[in-house]
Amino acid sequence: MKRRSLILLTLAAALCGNASAQQTLRMSTTTSTDNSGLLAYLLPIYEAKTGTKVQVISVGTGKALELAKNGDVDVTLVHARAAEDKFVAEGWGIDRRDVMYNDFIVVGPESDPDGIKGSKDVIAAFRKMAAGPAKFISRGDNSGTDIMEKQYWKQAGAQPTGARYVSAGLGMGEVLTMAAELQGYTLTDRATYGVYQAKTGLAIAVQGDPKMFNPYGIIAVNPAKHPGINYKGAKQLIEWITSREGQAKIAAFKPSGQQLFYPSAK
Template structure:
Protein backbone atom coordinates (compact mmCIF):
# COMPACT_ATOMS: atom_id res chain seq x y z
CA UNK A 1 0.00 0.00 0.00
CA UNK A 2 2.84 2.40 0.83
CA UNK A 3 4.45 1.83 -2.57
CA UNK A 4 1.13 2.51 -4.33
CA UNK A 5 0.62 5.69 -2.29
CA UNK A 6 4.09 6.91 -3.17
CA UNK A 7 3.39 6.34 -6.88
CA UNK A 8 0.06 8.19 -6.66
CA UNK A 9 1.40 11.24 -4.82
CA UNK A 10 3.33 12.78 -7.78
CA UNK A 11 0.33 12.22 -10.05
CA UNK A 12 -2.03 13.91 -7.58
CA UNK A 13 0.39 16.81 -7.18
CA UNK A 14 0.55 17.23 -10.94
CA UNK A 15 -3.25 17.25 -11.15
CA UNK A 16 -3.45 19.86 -8.41
CA UNK A 17 -0.89 22.00 -10.21
CA UNK A 18 -2.79 21.75 -13.50
CA UNK A 19 -6.03 22.58 -11.75
CA UNK A 20 -4.47 25.68 -10.20
CA UNK A 21 -2.95 26.74 -13.51
CA UNK A 22 -6.28 26.25 -15.25
CA UNK A 23 -8.12 28.33 -12.62
CA UNK A 24 -5.60 31.13 -13.10
CA UNK A 25 -6.58 31.32 -16.77
CA UNK A 26 -10.03 32.70 -15.86
CA UNK A 27 -10.21 36.51 -15.70
CA UNK A 28 -13.26 38.03 -14.01
CA UNK A 29 -14.41 41.37 -15.42
CA UNK A 30 -17.19 43.50 -13.95
CA UNK A 31 -18.55 46.02 -16.40
CA UNK A 32 -21.51 48.18 -17.28
CA UNK A 33 -24.58 46.99 -19.13
CA UNK A 34 -23.76 49.29 -22.05
CA UNK A 35 -20.57 47.43 -23.00
CA UNK A 36 -22.45 44.13 -22.86
CA UNK A 37 -25.82 45.17 -24.36
CA UNK A 38 -24.16 46.92 -27.28
CA UNK A 39 -22.30 43.76 -28.29
CA UNK A 40 -18.91 45.43 -27.89
CA UNK A 41 -17.44 42.85 -25.51
CA UNK A 42 -18.65 39.92 -27.60
CA UNK A 43 -16.86 41.60 -30.50
CA UNK A 44 -13.65 42.49 -28.63
CA UNK A 45 -12.90 39.76 -26.11
CA UNK A 46 -12.44 36.74 -28.43
CA UNK A 47 -9.32 38.42 -29.84
CA UNK A 48 -7.90 38.91 -26.33
CA UNK A 49 -8.76 35.34 -25.33
CA UNK A 50 -7.11 33.94 -28.47
CA UNK A 51 -3.98 36.00 -27.84
CA UNK A 52 -3.57 35.14 -24.14
CA UNK A 53 -5.30 31.78 -23.68
CA UNK A 54 -7.41 33.28 -20.88
CA UNK A 55 -11.17 33.04 -20.59
CA UNK A 56 -12.87 36.29 -19.61
CA UNK A 57 -15.89 35.89 -17.35
CA UNK A 58 -18.06 38.99 -17.80
CA UNK A 59 -20.37 40.24 -15.05
CA UNK A 60 -22.57 42.96 -16.54
CA UNK A 61 -24.18 45.30 -14.00
CA UNK A 62 -24.43 49.04 -13.33
CA UNK A 63 -21.22 50.95 -12.60
CA UNK A 64 -21.95 51.21 -8.86
CA UNK A 65 -22.37 47.45 -8.56
CA UNK A 66 -19.38 46.79 -10.86
CA UNK A 67 -17.14 48.85 -8.57
CA UNK A 68 -18.60 47.17 -5.49
CA UNK A 69 -17.75 43.74 -6.91
CA UNK A 70 -14.20 44.98 -7.53
CA UNK A 71 -13.97 46.47 -4.04
CA UNK A 72 -14.98 43.10 -2.55
CA UNK A 73 -12.39 41.25 -4.63
CA UNK A 74 -15.10 39.29 -6.45
CA UNK A 75 -13.57 40.28 -9.81
CA UNK A 76 -10.06 40.98 -11.06
CA UNK A 77 -10.67 44.05 -13.21
CA UNK A 78 -13.51 46.49 -13.92
CA UNK A 79 -14.54 48.54 -16.97
CA UNK A 80 -16.95 51.34 -16.05
CA UNK A 81 -18.09 54.88 -16.88
CA UNK A 82 -18.37 57.19 -13.87
CA UNK A 83 -15.12 59.12 -13.58
CA UNK A 84 -15.71 60.63 -10.14
CA UNK A 85 -16.59 57.21 -8.70
CA UNK A 86 -13.58 55.65 -10.47
CA UNK A 87 -11.21 58.26 -9.02
CA UNK A 88 -12.63 57.69 -5.54
CA UNK A 89 -12.23 53.91 -5.97
CA UNK A 90 -8.54 54.36 -6.85
CA UNK A 91 -7.88 57.06 -4.21
CA UNK A 92 -9.23 54.76 -1.49
CA UNK A 93 -6.77 52.07 -2.57
CA UNK A 94 -9.22 49.55 -4.03
CA UNK A 95 -7.99 49.84 -7.62
CA UNK A 96 -4.74 50.45 -9.48
CA UNK A 97 -3.52 51.07 -13.03
CA UNK A 98 -6.60 53.00 -14.22
CA UNK A 99 -6.50 53.79 -17.93
CA UNK A 100 -8.82 55.62 -20.33
CA UNK A 101 -10.32 53.24 -22.89
CA UNK A 102 -13.03 54.97 -24.93
CA UNK A 103 -15.92 57.41 -24.82
CA UNK A 104 -19.32 58.14 -26.25
CA UNK A 105 -22.11 60.37 -24.99
CA UNK A 106 -25.39 60.42 -23.14
CA UNK A 107 -28.61 61.39 -24.91
CA UNK A 108 -32.17 62.08 -23.81
CA UNK A 109 -34.69 59.98 -25.72
CA UNK A 110 -38.46 59.91 -25.75
CA UNK A 111 -41.63 59.30 -27.77
CA UNK A 112 -41.68 60.60 -31.34
CA UNK A 113 -44.70 62.82 -30.51
CA UNK A 114 -42.51 64.64 -27.95
CA UNK A 115 -45.23 65.89 -25.57
CA UNK A 116 -42.64 67.76 -23.46
CA UNK A 117 -41.42 69.77 -26.46
CA UNK A 118 -37.70 69.20 -25.91
CA UNK A 119 -36.68 67.71 -29.26
CA UNK A 120 -33.70 69.33 -30.95
CA UNK A 121 -32.31 70.87 -27.79
CA UNK A 122 -28.62 70.85 -26.90
CA UNK A 123 -28.93 72.01 -23.29
CA UNK A 124 -29.61 69.01 -21.07
CA UNK A 125 -30.44 71.14 -18.01
CA UNK A 126 -33.01 73.19 -19.92
CA UNK A 127 -34.56 69.95 -21.20
CA UNK A 128 -34.70 68.51 -17.69
CA UNK A 129 -36.39 71.72 -16.50
CA UNK A 130 -39.10 71.29 -19.16
CA UNK A 131 -39.54 67.63 -18.25
CA UNK A 132 -40.01 68.54 -14.58
CA UNK A 133 -42.57 71.23 -15.41
CA UNK A 134 -44.56 69.13 -17.89
CA UNK A 135 -46.84 66.11 -17.57
CA UNK A 136 -44.78 63.42 -19.34
CA UNK A 137 -43.18 60.59 -17.39
CA UNK A 138 -39.45 60.13 -16.91
CA UNK A 139 -37.98 56.67 -16.32
CA UNK A 140 -34.84 56.60 -14.17
CA UNK A 141 -32.57 53.58 -14.00
CA UNK A 142 -32.43 53.98 -10.23
CA UNK A 143 -29.60 51.46 -9.95
CA UNK A 144 -26.54 53.58 -9.07
CA UNK A 145 -25.12 52.96 -12.54
CA UNK A 146 -22.96 55.52 -14.33
CA UNK A 147 -26.03 56.68 -16.24
CA UNK A 148 -28.08 56.91 -13.05
CA UNK A 149 -25.36 58.92 -11.31
CA UNK A 150 -25.19 61.34 -14.24
CA UNK A 151 -28.98 61.70 -14.40
CA UNK A 152 -29.19 62.54 -10.69
CA UNK A 153 -26.47 65.16 -11.19
CA UNK A 154 -28.50 66.79 -14.00
CA UNK A 155 -31.62 67.04 -11.82
CA UNK A 156 -29.54 68.56 -9.02
CA UNK A 157 -28.01 71.13 -11.37
CA UNK A 158 -31.41 71.90 -12.88
CA UNK A 159 -32.79 72.45 -9.38
CA UNK A 160 -35.96 70.46 -10.05
CA UNK A 161 -37.35 67.00 -10.76
CA UNK A 162 -40.66 65.49 -11.97
CA UNK A 163 -43.09 65.05 -9.10
CA UNK A 164 -45.03 62.00 -7.95
CA UNK A 165 -45.78 59.20 -10.37
CA UNK A 166 -44.26 61.12 -13.29
CA UNK A 167 -40.83 60.04 -12.02
CA UNK A 168 -40.34 56.27 -12.13
CA UNK A 169 -37.25 54.76 -10.48
CA UNK A 170 -37.02 51.40 -12.23
CA UNK A 171 -33.96 49.77 -10.66
CA UNK A 172 -33.23 48.12 -14.01
CA UNK A 173 -30.55 47.96 -16.68
CA UNK A 174 -30.48 50.37 -19.62
CA UNK A 175 -32.07 48.05 -22.16
CA UNK A 176 -35.01 47.31 -19.84
CA UNK A 177 -35.46 51.00 -19.06
CA UNK A 178 -35.58 51.86 -22.77
CA UNK A 179 -38.22 49.17 -23.26
CA UNK A 180 -40.23 50.55 -20.33
CA UNK A 181 -39.95 54.11 -21.65
CA UNK A 182 -41.33 52.94 -24.99
CA UNK A 183 -44.25 51.14 -23.34
CA UNK A 184 -45.13 54.15 -21.16
CA UNK A 185 -44.37 56.76 -23.85
CA UNK A 186 -41.90 58.30 -21.44
CA UNK A 187 -38.48 59.96 -21.58
CA UNK A 188 -35.18 58.67 -20.24
CA UNK A 189 -31.44 59.34 -20.24
CA UNK A 190 -29.37 56.69 -22.00
CA UNK A 191 -25.89 56.07 -23.29
CA UNK A 192 -25.83 56.23 -27.08
CA UNK A 193 -24.47 52.69 -27.49
CA UNK A 194 -27.38 50.92 -25.78
CA UNK A 195 -29.87 53.19 -27.52
CA UNK A 196 -28.33 52.25 -30.87
CA UNK A 197 -29.09 48.59 -30.16
CA UNK A 198 -32.63 49.22 -28.88
CA UNK A 199 -33.70 52.03 -31.21
CA UNK A 200 -35.56 49.81 -33.69
CA UNK A 201 -37.17 47.75 -30.93
CA UNK A 202 -38.48 50.74 -28.99
CA UNK A 203 -39.20 53.40 -31.60
CA UNK A 204 -37.88 56.06 -29.22
CA UNK A 205 -36.33 59.14 -30.82
CA UNK A 206 -33.31 61.24 -29.82
CA UNK A 207 -34.52 64.43 -28.15
CA UNK A 208 -31.41 66.09 -26.71
CA UNK A 209 -27.78 65.58 -27.66
CA UNK A 210 -24.54 67.51 -28.10
CA UNK A 211 -24.26 69.13 -24.66
CA UNK A 212 -20.61 68.89 -23.47
CA UNK A 213 -22.00 67.90 -20.06
CA UNK A 214 -23.20 64.66 -21.67
CA UNK A 215 -19.68 63.42 -22.43
CA UNK A 216 -19.37 59.78 -21.29
CA UNK A 217 -15.81 58.40 -20.79
CA UNK A 218 -15.01 54.77 -19.94
CA UNK A 219 -12.06 53.59 -17.86
CA UNK A 220 -10.55 50.22 -16.95
CA UNK A 221 -9.10 49.53 -13.47
CA UNK A 222 -7.33 46.52 -11.97
CA UNK A 223 -8.30 45.45 -8.48
CA UNK A 224 -5.48 46.25 -6.05
CA UNK A 225 -3.64 42.96 -5.30
CA UNK A 226 -2.45 44.45 -2.01
CA UNK A 227 -6.07 44.45 -0.86
CA UNK A 228 -6.99 41.12 -2.45
CA UNK A 229 -3.91 38.91 -2.95
CA UNK A 230 -5.96 36.11 -4.52
CA UNK A 231 -7.07 38.05 -7.60
CA UNK A 232 -5.69 37.43 -11.07
CA UNK A 233 -3.68 40.66 -11.18
CA UNK A 234 -1.41 39.40 -13.96
CA UNK A 235 -4.43 38.74 -16.16
CA UNK A 236 -5.96 42.11 -15.25
CA UNK A 237 -2.76 43.86 -16.34
CA UNK A 238 -2.74 41.92 -19.58
CA UNK A 239 -6.32 42.99 -20.36
CA UNK A 240 -5.53 46.62 -19.51
CA UNK A 241 -2.47 46.63 -21.75
CA UNK A 242 -4.34 44.91 -24.57
CA UNK A 243 -7.52 47.01 -24.53
CA UNK A 244 -5.45 50.20 -24.61
CA UNK A 245 -3.16 48.89 -27.36
CA UNK A 246 -3.29 50.12 -30.95
CA UNK A 247 -4.84 46.83 -32.02
CA UNK A 248 -7.77 46.92 -29.58
CA UNK A 249 -8.29 50.65 -30.00
CA UNK A 250 -8.62 50.14 -33.76
CA UNK A 251 -11.14 47.36 -33.10
CA UNK A 252 -13.19 49.68 -30.88
CA UNK A 253 -13.24 52.31 -33.64
CA UNK A 254 -14.26 49.68 -36.19
CA UNK A 255 -17.20 48.42 -34.10
CA UNK A 256 -20.14 49.81 -36.06
CA UNK A 257 -23.30 47.72 -35.75
CA UNK A 258 -25.82 48.87 -38.36
CA UNK A 259 -23.11 51.20 -39.67
CA UNK A 260 -23.10 53.44 -36.58
CA UNK A 261 -19.99 53.99 -34.46
CA UNK A 262 -21.00 53.55 -30.82
CA UNK A 263 -17.66 53.99 -29.03
CA UNK A 264 -14.60 56.15 -29.76
CA UNK A 265 -11.12 55.04 -28.60
CA UNK A 266 -9.37 57.33 -26.14
CA UNK A 267 -6.35 55.45 -24.74
CA UNK A 268 -3.18 57.52 -24.65
Protein backbone atom coordinates in the same frame (compact mmCIF):
# COMPACT_ATOMS: atom_id res chain seq x y z
CA MET B 1 -0.06 -3.04 -21.43
CA LYS B 2 2.59 -0.94 -19.65
CA ARG B 3 3.15 1.04 -22.85
CA ARG B 4 -0.60 1.71 -23.18
CA SER B 5 -0.82 2.85 -19.54
CA LEU B 6 2.12 5.17 -20.04
CA ILE B 7 0.46 6.73 -23.10
CA LEU B 8 -2.81 7.24 -21.18
CA LEU B 9 -0.96 8.84 -18.27
CA THR B 10 0.89 11.14 -20.68
CA LEU B 11 -2.37 12.21 -22.34
CA ALA B 12 -4.00 12.83 -18.99
CA ALA B 13 -1.08 14.97 -17.86
CA ALA B 14 -1.22 16.97 -21.10
CA LEU B 15 -4.95 17.61 -20.67
CA CYS B 16 -4.45 18.74 -17.09
CA GLY B 17 -1.64 20.99 -18.20
CA ASN B 18 -3.82 22.61 -20.86
CA ALA B 19 -6.65 23.15 -18.38
CA SER B 20 -4.38 24.82 -15.86
CA ALA B 21 -2.68 26.87 -18.59
CA GLN B 22 -5.96 28.63 -19.46
CA GLN B 23 -6.39 31.36 -16.89
CA THR B 24 -9.71 32.89 -15.92
CA LEU B 25 -10.24 36.60 -15.50
CA ARG B 26 -13.30 38.02 -13.72
CA MET B 27 -14.49 41.41 -14.93
CA SER B 28 -17.32 43.60 -13.66
CA THR B 29 -18.64 46.12 -16.13
CA THR B 30 -21.58 48.35 -16.97
CA THR B 31 -24.68 47.16 -18.79
CA SER B 32 -23.86 49.48 -21.70
CA THR B 33 -20.72 47.59 -22.72
CA ASP B 34 -22.73 44.35 -22.56
CA ASN B 35 -26.10 45.45 -23.99
CA SER B 36 -24.44 47.23 -26.91
CA GLY B 37 -22.75 44.00 -28.01
CA LEU B 38 -19.25 45.45 -27.61
CA LEU B 39 -17.99 42.76 -25.24
CA ALA B 40 -19.48 39.94 -27.31
CA TYR B 41 -17.43 41.32 -30.20
CA LEU B 42 -14.26 42.29 -28.33
CA LEU B 43 -13.60 39.57 -25.76
CA PRO B 44 -13.47 36.53 -28.09
CA ILE B 45 -10.64 38.28 -29.95
CA TYR B 46 -8.75 38.78 -26.68
CA GLU B 47 -9.49 35.26 -25.44
CA ALA B 48 -8.22 33.67 -28.65
CA LYS B 49 -5.08 35.79 -28.53
CA THR B 50 -4.19 35.11 -24.87
CA GLY B 51 -5.87 31.81 -23.94
CA THR B 52 -7.71 33.65 -21.17
CA LYS B 53 -11.37 33.07 -20.38
CA VAL B 54 -13.04 36.32 -19.32
CA GLN B 55 -16.05 35.96 -17.03
CA VAL B 56 -18.25 39.07 -17.27
CA ILE B 57 -20.60 40.41 -14.60
CA SER B 58 -22.73 43.15 -16.18
CA VAL B 59 -24.28 45.55 -13.66
CA GLY B 60 -24.48 49.29 -13.00
CA THR B 61 -21.21 51.12 -12.37
CA GLY B 62 -21.88 51.45 -8.63
CA LYS B 63 -22.35 47.70 -8.27
CA ALA B 64 -19.42 46.99 -10.60
CA LEU B 65 -17.11 49.03 -8.37
CA GLU B 66 -18.55 47.40 -5.25
CA LEU B 67 -17.76 43.95 -6.65
CA ALA B 68 -14.20 45.13 -7.35
CA LYS B 69 -13.90 46.63 -3.87
CA ASN B 70 -14.94 43.30 -2.34
CA GLY B 71 -12.39 41.38 -4.43
CA ASP B 72 -15.14 39.47 -6.25
CA VAL B 73 -13.60 40.42 -9.62
CA ASP B 74 -10.08 41.09 -10.89
CA VAL B 75 -10.75 44.10 -13.11
CA THR B 76 -13.56 46.56 -13.75
CA LEU B 77 -14.62 48.56 -16.84
CA VAL B 78 -16.97 51.41 -15.91
CA HIS B 79 -18.09 54.96 -16.78
CA ALA B 80 -18.35 57.29 -13.79
CA ARG B 81 -15.10 59.21 -13.54
CA ALA B 82 -15.62 60.75 -10.09
CA ALA B 83 -16.50 57.34 -8.63
CA GLU B 84 -13.53 55.76 -10.41
CA ASP B 85 -11.12 58.36 -9.03
CA LYS B 86 -12.51 57.83 -5.52
CA PHE B 87 -12.11 54.05 -5.91
CA VAL B 88 -8.45 54.49 -6.86
CA ALA B 89 -7.75 57.18 -4.24
CA GLU B 90 -9.04 54.87 -1.49
CA GLY B 91 -6.60 52.19 -2.63
CA TRP B 92 -9.06 49.65 -4.00
CA GLY B 93 -7.91 49.93 -7.61
CA ILE B 94 -4.68 50.57 -9.50
CA ASP B 95 -3.52 51.06 -13.10
CA ARG B 96 -6.60 53.01 -14.18
CA ARG B 97 -6.56 53.81 -17.90
CA ASP B 98 -8.87 55.67 -20.25
CA VAL B 99 -10.39 53.25 -22.78
CA MET B 100 -13.08 54.93 -24.87
CA TYR B 101 -15.94 57.40 -24.84
CA ASN B 102 -19.32 58.14 -26.34
CA ASP B 103 -22.09 60.40 -25.08
CA PHE B 104 -25.37 60.45 -23.22
CA ILE B 105 -28.60 61.37 -24.96
CA VAL B 106 -32.19 61.91 -23.85
CA VAL B 107 -34.70 59.84 -25.80
CA GLY B 108 -38.47 59.79 -25.77
CA PRO B 109 -41.66 59.44 -27.83
CA GLU B 110 -41.74 60.79 -31.38
CA SER B 111 -44.65 63.01 -30.31
CA ASP B 112 -42.32 64.81 -27.84
CA PRO B 113 -44.98 65.72 -25.21
CA ASP B 114 -42.52 67.77 -23.11
CA GLY B 115 -41.34 69.84 -26.08
CA ILE B 116 -37.60 69.21 -25.72
CA LYS B 117 -36.72 67.73 -29.11
CA GLY B 118 -33.74 69.39 -30.78
CA SER B 119 -32.40 70.95 -27.57
CA LYS B 120 -28.63 71.04 -27.05
CA ASP B 121 -28.97 72.30 -23.46
CA VAL B 122 -29.47 69.25 -21.24
CA ILE B 123 -30.20 71.24 -18.07
CA ALA B 124 -32.88 73.35 -19.76
CA ALA B 125 -34.40 70.14 -21.16
CA PHE B 126 -34.45 68.55 -17.69
CA ARG B 127 -36.30 71.61 -16.33
CA LYS B 128 -38.92 71.15 -19.04
CA MET B 129 -39.22 67.44 -18.26
CA ALA B 130 -39.66 68.25 -14.57
CA ALA B 131 -42.70 70.39 -15.44
CA GLY B 132 -43.99 68.48 -18.48
CA PRO B 133 -46.77 65.88 -18.66
CA ALA B 134 -44.72 62.80 -19.66
CA LYS B 135 -43.13 60.22 -17.39
CA PHE B 136 -39.38 60.01 -16.88
CA ILE B 137 -37.93 56.51 -16.48
CA SER B 138 -34.79 56.47 -14.31
CA ARG B 139 -32.27 53.66 -14.10
CA GLY B 140 -32.42 54.00 -10.31
CA ASP B 141 -29.52 51.57 -9.90
CA ASN B 142 -26.50 53.76 -9.03
CA SER B 143 -25.08 53.13 -12.50
CA GLY B 144 -22.94 55.68 -14.31
CA THR B 145 -26.03 56.78 -16.23
CA ASP B 146 -28.07 57.05 -13.03
CA ILE B 147 -25.34 59.10 -11.33
CA MET B 148 -25.23 61.50 -14.30
CA GLU B 149 -29.03 61.81 -14.38
CA LYS B 150 -29.12 62.75 -10.69
CA GLN B 151 -26.52 65.45 -11.36
CA TYR B 152 -28.68 66.90 -14.15
CA TRP B 153 -31.76 67.08 -11.89
CA LYS B 154 -29.68 68.78 -9.20
CA GLN B 155 -28.41 71.38 -11.67
CA ALA B 156 -31.92 71.85 -13.05
CA GLY B 157 -33.26 72.53 -9.56
CA ALA B 158 -36.37 70.46 -10.23
CA GLN B 159 -37.51 66.88 -10.84
CA PRO B 160 -40.73 65.12 -11.90
CA THR B 161 -42.90 64.17 -8.94
CA GLY B 162 -45.26 61.35 -8.08
CA ALA B 163 -46.13 58.81 -10.75
CA ARG B 164 -44.32 60.85 -13.44
CA TYR B 165 -40.95 59.71 -12.05
CA VAL B 166 -40.35 55.96 -12.34
CA SER B 167 -37.24 54.56 -10.63
CA ALA B 168 -36.83 51.22 -12.40
CA GLY B 169 -33.75 49.71 -10.76
CA LEU B 170 -32.97 48.02 -14.09
CA GLY B 171 -30.32 47.93 -16.79
CA MET B 172 -30.27 50.32 -19.73
CA GLY B 173 -31.86 48.01 -22.27
CA GLU B 174 -34.77 47.22 -19.97
CA VAL B 175 -35.25 50.90 -19.14
CA LEU B 176 -35.38 51.81 -22.83
CA THR B 177 -38.03 49.14 -23.34
CA MET B 178 -40.00 50.49 -20.37
CA ALA B 179 -39.75 54.07 -21.65
CA ALA B 180 -41.23 52.93 -24.96
CA GLU B 181 -44.08 51.09 -23.22
CA LEU B 182 -44.89 54.07 -20.98
CA GLN B 183 -44.27 56.67 -23.71
CA GLY B 184 -41.81 58.44 -21.44
CA TYR B 185 -38.32 59.91 -21.60
CA THR B 186 -35.06 58.50 -20.31
CA LEU B 187 -31.35 59.27 -20.25
CA THR B 188 -29.26 56.67 -22.06
CA ASP B 189 -25.79 56.11 -23.43
CA ARG B 190 -25.80 56.34 -27.21
CA ALA B 191 -24.40 52.82 -27.69
CA THR B 192 -27.24 50.98 -25.96
CA TYR B 193 -29.81 53.21 -27.66
CA GLY B 194 -28.27 52.32 -31.02
CA VAL B 195 -29.00 48.65 -30.38
CA TYR B 196 -32.53 49.26 -29.03
CA GLN B 197 -33.65 52.08 -31.32
CA ALA B 198 -35.52 49.88 -33.80
CA LYS B 199 -37.07 47.76 -31.04
CA THR B 200 -38.42 50.72 -29.07
CA GLY B 201 -39.18 53.39 -31.66
CA LEU B 202 -37.86 56.03 -29.25
CA ALA B 203 -36.44 59.19 -30.84
CA ILE B 204 -33.44 61.27 -29.79
CA ALA B 205 -34.69 64.43 -28.08
CA VAL B 206 -31.54 65.97 -26.59
CA GLN B 207 -27.93 65.57 -27.71
CA GLY B 208 -24.75 67.53 -28.28
CA ASP B 209 -24.31 69.25 -24.91
CA PRO B 210 -20.67 68.95 -23.69
CA LYS B 211 -22.13 68.02 -20.28
CA MET B 212 -23.26 64.74 -21.87
CA PHE B 213 -19.72 63.46 -22.53
CA ASN B 214 -19.44 59.82 -21.37
CA PRO B 215 -15.89 58.44 -20.81
CA TYR B 216 -15.07 54.82 -19.87
CA GLY B 217 -12.12 53.63 -17.77
CA ILE B 218 -10.63 50.26 -16.87
CA ILE B 219 -9.12 49.57 -13.43
CA ALA B 220 -7.31 46.58 -11.93
CA VAL B 221 -8.25 45.52 -8.41
CA ASN B 222 -5.37 46.27 -6.04
CA PRO B 223 -3.62 42.97 -5.13
CA ALA B 224 -2.42 44.59 -1.92
CA LYS B 225 -6.08 44.67 -0.81
CA HIS B 226 -6.99 41.26 -2.21
CA PRO B 227 -3.90 39.03 -2.67
CA GLY B 228 -5.94 36.26 -4.30
CA ILE B 229 -7.07 38.24 -7.33
CA ASN B 230 -5.64 37.65 -10.81
CA TYR B 231 -3.67 40.86 -11.09
CA LYS B 232 -1.43 39.52 -13.84
CA GLY B 233 -4.49 38.77 -15.98
CA ALA B 234 -6.06 42.14 -15.16
CA LYS B 235 -2.89 43.96 -16.19
CA GLN B 236 -2.72 41.94 -19.41
CA LEU B 237 -6.29 42.90 -20.36
CA ILE B 238 -5.65 46.56 -19.54
CA GLU B 239 -2.54 46.57 -21.71
CA TRP B 240 -4.37 44.92 -24.63
CA ILE B 241 -7.57 46.99 -24.58
CA THR B 242 -5.53 50.22 -24.49
CA SER B 243 -3.02 49.00 -27.09
CA ARG B 244 -3.10 50.03 -30.73
CA GLU B 245 -4.75 46.71 -31.60
CA GLY B 246 -7.39 46.90 -28.86
CA GLN B 247 -8.23 50.51 -29.66
CA ALA B 248 -8.55 49.72 -33.37
CA LYS B 249 -10.98 46.90 -32.56
CA ILE B 250 -13.12 49.28 -30.49
CA ALA B 251 -13.19 51.80 -33.35
CA ALA B 252 -14.13 49.04 -35.79
CA PHE B 253 -17.19 48.00 -33.76
CA LYS B 254 -19.99 49.38 -35.93
CA PRO B 255 -23.21 47.40 -35.67
CA SER B 256 -25.59 48.51 -38.41
CA GLY B 257 -22.75 50.69 -39.74
CA GLN B 258 -22.81 53.10 -36.78
CA GLN B 259 -19.77 53.66 -34.57
CA LEU B 260 -20.87 53.42 -30.93
CA PHE B 261 -17.58 53.87 -29.02
CA TYR B 262 -14.52 56.02 -29.74
CA PRO B 263 -11.07 54.93 -28.47
CA SER B 264 -9.39 57.31 -26.01
CA ALA B 265 -6.36 55.49 -24.56
CA LYS B 266 -3.30 57.69 -24.27
